[in-house]
Amino acid sequence: MVGFDRLIFGQLLVLVVQGRYPWLEQVTRQEQLTRGCARYGGGARRIDYDQLDHVLVDHKHKMLYCYVPKVACTNWKRLLMVLTGTSSSSNLVDIPGSLAHADNSTLRLSQLDPPAVRHCLEHYTAFVMVRHPFERLLSAYRNKFENTYSQYFQLRYGRTIIRKYRHNATDSDLDTGTNVTFREFVWYVLEDGSANEHWAPVFDLCHPCSLNYSFIGRYETLVEDAAALLDMIGAPPIAFPFTRSSNTSHKLRTYFQQLSMDDIRGLYKKYEYDFRLFGYTLEDLLGFDLP
Structure with missing residues (x-):
């Protein structure tokens, strides 16, 4: 009987992975x-x-x-x-x-x-x-500060970030707000909190x-x-777009290596509700989770 139960449980897991019974995952x-x-x-x-x-x-x-x-x-x-x-x-x-x-x-x-x-x-x-x-935070940084077309964010936030956290900033950096580093961006997020919806916690946006x-x-x-x-919801047949992955998850370690452990702990504290409420951890990034 135990073997049968394990077999049924294993089959259910396969069905969940295949998406045939997505409501089971919703329960979790x-x-x-x-x-x-x-x-x-x-x-x-x-x-x-x-x-x-x-x-x-x-x-x-x-x-x-x-x-x-x-x-x-x-x-x-x-x-x-x-x-x-x-x-x-x-x-x-x-x-x-x-x-x-x-x-x-x-x-x-x-x-x-x-x-x-x-x-x-x-x-x-x-x-x-x-x-x-952390993937969402990195995606926001890459999209708004690494991409050259995001001039609004570079002018609106980049100049402030550089002025505040870069002691050897050039006049060009201060004028354009370009080349904000990931660590400078993280320092800004940690100090100024949810200044923009693109990196505000889900907990604050969606209650x-x-x-x-x-x-x-x-x-x-x-x-x-x-x-x-x-x-x-009984929607008509419509294909949800599958866009090419930006590989943010694979780049996570590379970017977060720029941060100190104190930076990472601070970020975790800022997004703690999002981690706790939706079942995310730091296992893949750090090899262990924070208490």
Whole structure:
């Protein structure tokens, strides 16, 4: 009997990996979140409705999506435009990213009146997509400070970072804000906190201990989770874009070697709720987890 149980359990694990029973993985994620909120997140907290500006609404499919930058949110916003009829495109990647991020492309929960907000929170399927906190942080750095086209971030944040943390900065560095190092960026994040949504913790953006998320997706299983969610809400057949990996996870060790252990501990403390609530660890990066 024990052997039979192990066989059935093994078959179930295979099915989960294959994505044929994704709800089994959802049970694990929901339990992780519930335990984490009870132990670390202080349980449910009252939040003002104007704090829900990251929660997007699809009335047609009765769905709420809390978008998290650097977790495929551009493609999710494109998807919402199609689901809500804002766009008639049959190929999501044809929708310009600038249009997907425009304020009038999607409806925010914070734009509704209080009774409508309460109705949506009680009756709609709410979901959030998460990612390893350090991978997401590195992705934000590489996208906003290493890429030459992100002039806004270099001028808005880069010049401040260089002025504050680079003692031998040249006039050119101070004028353009380019060439911000990863360690300088981390120091800024540690000192100035959640200055921008691209590196603010999911805990601050989506209030996972206060809102009832019916579905928790992970960047690591993006394709499978997207298919499961679309099936769950009864969406029409639509292919969620599979974009080429930026290999951020493989570069994690290279970048984090620039940091001191104190830097890493500080970052872990800043994103601790995201680690604890969504089941991420530092095992792959450090070889051990922080207590």
